[in-house]
Amino acid sequence: MANVSLVNVEKTYSNGFRAVKRFNLEIRDGEFIIFVGPSGCGKSTTMRMIAGLEEISSGELWIDGQLANFLEPGQRGLSMVFQNYALYPYMSVYENMAFGLRVHGEKRTEIDRKVRETAKLLQIDHLLERRPSALSGGQKQRVAIGSVLVREPKLLLMDEPLSNLDAKLRGQMRVELAKIHKQFSSTIVYVTHDQVEAMTLADRIVVMKEGEIQQIASPNEIYNNPINQFVAGFIGSPSMNFLPVRCGVENGIFFLQAGESRLVLPPILAKRIKDQGGLGKELILGIRPEDLYRKDEEQERAGQSGILQMDGKKSGGELLMKVMVREGLGAEVLLHGEIEGENACVKLAPSCVTSPGETIALCPDMKKIKLFDAQTGDNLLYLNMTGSNG
Known part of the structure; x- marks a missing residue:
């Protein structure tokens, strides 16, 4: 050796x-x-x-x-x-x-x-x-x-x-x-x-x-x-979905605005984004295809309409995806389409019957989202692990 x-x-x-x-x-x-x-x-x-x-x-x-x-x-x-x-x-x-x-x-x-x-x-x-x-x-x-x-x-x-x-x-x-x-x-x-x-x-x-x-x-x-958007996009198949968003706050509630869609942030994520100077900035939301769920599935997971419970607070929301291509892969189904004008992919169970042309509501797992600075590509939610970078 x-x-x-x-x-x-x-x-x-x-x-x-x-x-x-x-x-x-x-x-x-x-x-x-x-x-x-x-x-x-x-x-x-x-x-x-x-x-x-x-x-x-x-x-x-x-x-x-x-x-x-x-x-x-x-x-x-x-x-x-x-x-x-x-x-x-x-x-x-x-x-x-x-x-x-x-x-x-x-x-x-x-x-x-x-x-x-x-x-x-x-x-x-x-x-x-x-x-x-x-x-x-x-x-x-x-x-x-x-x-x-x-x-x-x-x-x-x-x-x-x-x-x-x-x-x-x-x-x-x-x-x-x-x-x-x-x-x-x-x-x-x-x-x-x-x-x-x-x-x-x-x-x-x-x-x-x-x-x-x-x-x-x-x-x-x-x-x-991943330390930045490049790494996040290069590693993973299918690739991570990316969506331009802006982080805002109303009545003490922090949210991500993506076109017409709004995702409410749990307090722990809101604090980290605020600490990293992300409030009010143009950001890129990253979410892997397997971390998006049909709204009806999310209701079963969370017990309410597309809203996740984290830290005892309501968080989450939904994104609308226009489906263009359906790939049946046996053990899973990949749906390709657009969310707020951006290319997107979601990985669902083989029981999924959605067809091209349909629009579906998807709920992201807010525990697994990534947020990248739109200018530098840096991951605002990156956790620096001791010894991980060499």
């Missing part, structure tokens, strides 16, 4: 473009950490700097207490799994897995032991005599991972390793990667644009945008306590 530290690491190309800016991260021994973000955000460039495939323009990279900026890739004690598998087509699975060990002068008996033990753990021991052309995509990916694991690297880098697989295989390989991490206790740095992979595999997620870290936290915290 390895401990990796990146201190103010930057990458600037000869044309002046800054691909990575002020990157600071401590990666712990045995941690599975994932860089995620849209194309061009700098996540692969950062991984390549760790690997030694890209020169670090400024800052420091430390691996197990040793400054690694100027070490050759082979001196860093790491291995990398690429998107395209990087298998030798005319070698058998056994030979592909053994190749790196032979290059490093391992004894034949030791090579055989490591290859067969690793192949058995990856459940590819029955494929050792086959060539890559006779393997499925998932099998090729296991061989590529096995070719790396036999070398017992202290640090394993994986650059979008599942992107060439179909949806079903990606799901299966996510499970296999989780098992591999548990069995080998390797320190893994993983790059993906797929937030589902990030949420299901990572111990911590590093969300990046335009070369900068937006948030570092566990999947649960990233999802439930």
Whole structure:
């Protein structure tokens, strides 16, 4: 296992473009950490700097207490799994897995032991005599991972390793990667644009945008306590709904006004918004599709017409959604449409019979709403957890 530290690491190309800016991260021994973000955000460039495939323009990279900026890739004690598998087509699975060990002068008996033990753990021991052309995509990916694991690297880098697989295989390989991490206790740095992979595999997620870290936290915290609107919108499928609102107060009652719709705030949220200077400002309301309920469902949940009880006070309200598309997904139904002119999505039970063209009343779970500054994107309700951002 390895401990990796990146201190103010930057990458600037000869044309002046800054691909990575002020990157600071401590990666712990045995941690599975994932860089995620849209194309061009700098996540692969950062991984390549760790690997030694890209020169670090400024800052420091430390691996197990040793400054690694100027070490050759082979001196860093790491291995990398690429998107395209990087298998030798005319070698058998056994030979592909053994190749790196032979290059490093391992004894034949030791090579055989490591290859067969690793192949058995990856459940590819029955494929050792086959060539890559006779393997499925998932099998090729296991061989590529096995070719790396036999070398017992202290640090394993994986650059979008599942992107060439179909949806079903990606799901299966996510499970296999989780098992591999548990069995080998390797320190893994993983790059993906797929937030589902990030949420299901990572111990911590590093969300990046335009070369900068937006948030570092566990999947649960990233999802439930996003630091800004970008993180909130990037993580989650379907994406969080966003609606322009203004926070106001009448007769001591705080509310959010969204067009013709009004949501009454519970006292605890009203106080936090007031303390953050949100009163009277243009804000963005964020609410996830699963945190919106049909008004009749909410009546059953709360015991009254779309009004939630929090802190002994009435709060809540309703939003009207014009339904445009209905997606039946078996275990759930997604309704897509508009709320106050903004695109919106709600996730409902499969018993939902709403059809396109209808307008439905939705009640947000006021305990789970997010509020973002319309100018900066900052989450006014963000809770700063000790150690969550690195």
